[in-house]
Amino acid sequence: MQQQPQLFKDASQHALADATLRTNFRGAMDFLRNKRERVLDDAEFSSLSAQCEAIKQRCLSQLPALLEQLETRCQANGIQVHWAETPAQANEIIAAIADGCNATSAVKGKSMVTEEIGLNDYLGARGVECLESDMGEFIVQMAHEPPSHIIMPAIHKSAAQIARLFHEQLEGVDYTEDVDTLIGIGRSVLRGKFRHAHVGISGVNFAVAETGTLCLVENEGNGRMCTTVPPVHIAVTGIEKVVQWLQDVPPLLSLLTRSATGQPITTYFNMISGPRRPGEKDGPEQVHLVLLDNGRSNAFADEQLRKTLQCIRCGACMNHCPVYTRIGGHAYGTTYPGPIGKIISPHLLGLDATRDLPTASSLCGACEEVCPVRIPIPQLLQRLRAEYRSDEEGVMSGAGGGRSILEAGVWAGWAWACEHPGVYRLLTWIAGRMRSLVPWLPSAWKNGRTMPVPAARSFHHRYQQRKSRP
Amino acid sequence: MHDSVKVYPAKPSRVYLYVTCLVDSFSPDTGFDAIALLEREGVAVDVVQGQTCCGQPAYNSGYRAEARKVAEAQMALFPEPWPIVILSGSCGGMMRKHYAELMPENVDVPAFSQRVYEFSEFLLHVLNVRLQDQGEATEITLHTSCAGRREMGIHEAGLALLAQLSRVTPIAHDYQSECCGFGGTFAVKHADISRAMAEDKTLHIAATGVQEFVSTDWGCMLNLNTTFEYQKASLRGRHLASFLAERTGLKRSSD
Ligand code: SF4
Numbered sequence: 001m002q003q004q005p006q007l008f009k010d011a012s013q014h015a016l017a018d019a020t021l022r023t024n025f026r027g028a029m030d031f032l033r034n035k036r037e038r039v040l041d042d043a044e045f046s047s048l049s050a051q052c053e054a055i056k057q058r059c060l061s062q063l064p065a066l067l068e069q070l071e072t073r074c075q076a077n078g079i080q081v082h083w084a085e086t087p088a089q090a091n092e093i094i095a096a097i098a099d100g101c102n103a104t105s106a107v108k109g110k111s112m113v114t115e116e117i118g119l120n121d122y123l124g125a126r127g128v129e130c131l132e133s134d135m136g137e138f139i140v141q142m143a144h145e146p147p148s149h150i151i152m153p154a155i156h157k158s159a160a161q162i163a164r165l166f167h168e169q170l171e172g173v174d175y176t177e178d179v180d181t182l183i184g185i186g187r188s189v190l191r192g193k194f195r196h197a198h199v200g201i202s203g204v205n206f207a208v209a210e211t212g213t214l215c216l217v218e219n220e221g222n223g224r225m226c227t228t229v230p231p232v233h234i235a236v237t238g239i240e241k242v243v244q245w246l247q248d249v250p251p252l253l254s255l256l257t258r259s260a261t262g263q264p265i266t267t268y269f270n271m272i273s274g275p276r277r278p279g280e281k282d283g284p285e286q287v288h289l290v291l292l293d294n295g296r297s298n299a300f301a302d303e304q305l306r307k308t309l310q311c312i313r314c315g316a317c318m319n320h321c322p323v324y325t326r327i328g329g330h331a332y333g334t335t336y337p338g339p340i341g342k343i344i345s346p347h348l349l350g351l352d353a354t355r356d357l358p359t360a361s362s363l364c365g366a367c368e369e370v371c372p373v374r375i376p377i378p379q380l381l382q383r384l385r386a387e388y389r390s391d392e393e394g395v396m397s398g399a400g401g402g403r404s405i406l407e408a409g410v411w412a413g414w415a416w417a418c419e420h421p422g423v424y425r426l427l428t429w430i431a432g433r434m435r436s437l438v439p440w441l442p443s444a445w446k447n448g449r450t451m452p453v454p455a456a457r458s459f460h461h462r463y464q465q466r467k468s469r470p
Numbered sequence: 471m472h473d474s475v476k477v478y479p480a481k482p483s484r485v486y487l488y489v490t491c492l493v494d495s496f497s498p499d500t501g502f503d504a505i506a507l508l509e510r511e512g513v514a515v516d517v518v519q520g521q522t523c524c525g526q527p528a529y530n531s532g533y534r535a536e537a538r539k540v541a542e543a544q545m546a547l548f549p550e551p552w553p554i555v556i557l558s559g560s561c562g563g564m565m566r567k568h569y570a571e572l573m574p575e576n577v578d579v580p581a582f583s584q585r586v587y588e589f590s591e592f593l594l595h596v597l598n599v600r601l602q603d604q605g606e607a608t609e610i611t612l613h614t615s616c617a618g619r620r621e622m623g624i625h626e627a628g629l630a631l632l633a634q635l636s637r638v639t640p641i642a643h644d645y646q647s648e649c650c651g652f653g654g655t656f657a658v659k660h661a662d663i664s665r666a667m668a669e670d671k672t673l674h675i676a677a678t679g680v681q682e683f684v685s686t687d688w689g690c691m692l693n694l695n696t697t698f699e700y701q702k703a704s705l706r707g708r709h710l711a712s713f714l715a716e717r718t719g720l721k722r723s724s725d
Binding site: 369388402412447 | 669
């Protein structure tokens with residue numbers, strides 16, 4: 001899928017004008033928020049999130065060593081480990097594995113990392129059909145759209161829109177808005193594909209270094225089908241998903257499911273520790289693990305930005321974000337939308353391409369409040385804003401790119417006025433005099449708001465007069 | 471996130487009042503009402519003339535060097551160890567939380583930041599005010615700013631003050647904790663998204679049926695009042711200080 005965060009402004013305007021989309025999102029987000037609230041009380045959340053933050057920080061602090069350990073343990077378990085620095089390398093590795101078993105079809109469990117690298121298109125162009133098996137992903141794939149939420153890919157669609165899609169895209173399917181019937185139809189299509197696919201592809205939620213275990217959280221069983229039925233299983237993950245010990249997993253899992261969908265636990269939790277062993281009745285003959293960097297080591301290198309990598313991809317920040325809730329996931333033009341997308345995408349795509357994302361936040365802090373691993377998202381957004389406008393060398397590609405001479409001059413002038421109260425008072429005095437004349441706000445503001453009018457005499461002006469009175 | 475436990479000092483005899491740039495320009499009355507409320511509690515109020523802006527606009531726009539210069543200039547204006555009472559959760563958040571991020575090497579920052587109190591928090595927790603309601607029965611809804619709520623953790627203070635007024639019924643509005651869409655430069659850079667947020671907020675406030683709302687942040691209020699005005703609705707918000715001063719029969723300490 002083409003990523004186009006450069007078009008954020010246009011795309012968000014477009015989304016705002018779409019009343020159906022806004023209603024769909026408001027309803028869906030309310031539903032998810034309420035479910036989360038029912039299973040998480042403040043006290044438990046606060047102690048558990050402190051624990052989860054500590055786990056992720058400990059693991060990240062020794063990331064290189066843990067990745068090596070993961071590789072060794074996985075190999076000992078018979079899992080083949082591959083390293084990819086870029087999306088292109090990851091695609092090549094996966095395509096080579098597929099070629100190795102003469103694959104022409106693959107089934108995929110939900111995986112955002114494979115969205116990040118554009119795997120479906122890449123494999124498709126090489127004659128390997130890649131079918132999404134998660135129901136939400138299946139729907140957006142049929143609609144030729146990227147997911148608009150990392151947990152609920154088709155959350156932007158209403159039942160009626162999905163019904164139409166099934167009716168138009170699948171042969172012999174009558175129009176029905178009955179959700180159970182639609183899911184039944186989807187299942188039967190997928191069952192056939194599972195049976196014949198040569199390769200199963202999945203993501204990873206936690207990769208345990210201690211034991212070389214790949215953990216996969218899901219609800220529909222499609223993940224288990226993808227990782228057990230086809231003869232070859234390829235798991236793809238970002239390098240930040242590694243945890244040190246098996247005992248790190250339960251607290252993270254417990255907050256992940258509750259933050260994401262309000263479920264105390266999901267229907268399936270898969271722990272994959274290698275290919276089929278002699279005497280075992282099922283399981284793939286080969287298991288591969290592809291570890292993707294794609295800008296993550298860049299975030300890792302800076303202690304503050306490293307916090308971005310704590311993310312366990314629960315999506316709670318999106319569900320609570322007033323911006324995401326109004327414009328939906330597609331407007332961002334990135335694989336990861338919403339608050340987490342605003343802080344991770346600049347690492348993956350560069351600050352130039354993502355210039356509008358860090359500023360598209362009122363810094364209200366709702367994301368940080370609900371984040372199960374306590375990522376200080378507003379603080380990181382401010383860091384990215386500074387990074388983009390800094391005149392010093394920054395750590396990210398595109399650093400300093402947004403520093404225009406004009407804007408920098410305006411802020412320098414502003415700082416000078418604020419340091420010189422006399423100048424500042426003069427300016428506010430002038431603003432007070434010319435109060436109905438200053439057309440200093442953009443037309444978009446004035447489109448739904450009136451011009452704020454300064455008082456005729458400022459507080460300080462009046463205060464001075466009061467003091468000078470006998 | 472805000473500090474989980476804040477220890478409040480004993481009642482001082484003198485405070486600095488930080489009026490904020492928005493109150494200065496857009497609502498001078500708020501400043502005088504705040505002074506009247508503080509003085510009634512027997513606290514002398516010092517308004518330092520050199521105060522301009524806390525530096526937040528530049529900080530949030532990514533211009534840290536400029537923000538630092540302004541922040542340092544402001545810090546120098548408050549040499550006495552008195553509390554600094556500030557008429558905005560968002561400027562309070564800047565001084566209490568972000569100055570440390572902005573100037574990690576400045577050893578004076580922690581002591582300075584500890585002296586910063588948002589106005590309603592100060593009335594409630596430091597002065598322990600007991601308000602006597604003298605107005606007619608009325609209903610009101612409170613809009614808490616995001617910075618007040620999540621950076622300062624003082625969103626309960628406004629409600630607690632309103633609860634002291636015997637004939638005022640505070641009404642909660644839907645999505646109470648959601649942002650009004652202001653966010654300083656956000657409202658200008660992404661005006662359309664911001665406007666959508668402001669419109670929803672005005673809807674939720676209006677749905678309570680109140681005639682007026684209060685807030686302790688003038689940023690949010692500018693955003694919401696201009697939205698109401700555009701809609702030709704009569705509903706308006708004013709600063710909690712003005713509402714409390716009026717309800718408790720205070721005449722403005724003049725101008
Ligand atoms: S940033 Fe936090 S809330 Fe958002 S997806 Fe990641 S873990 Fe969840």
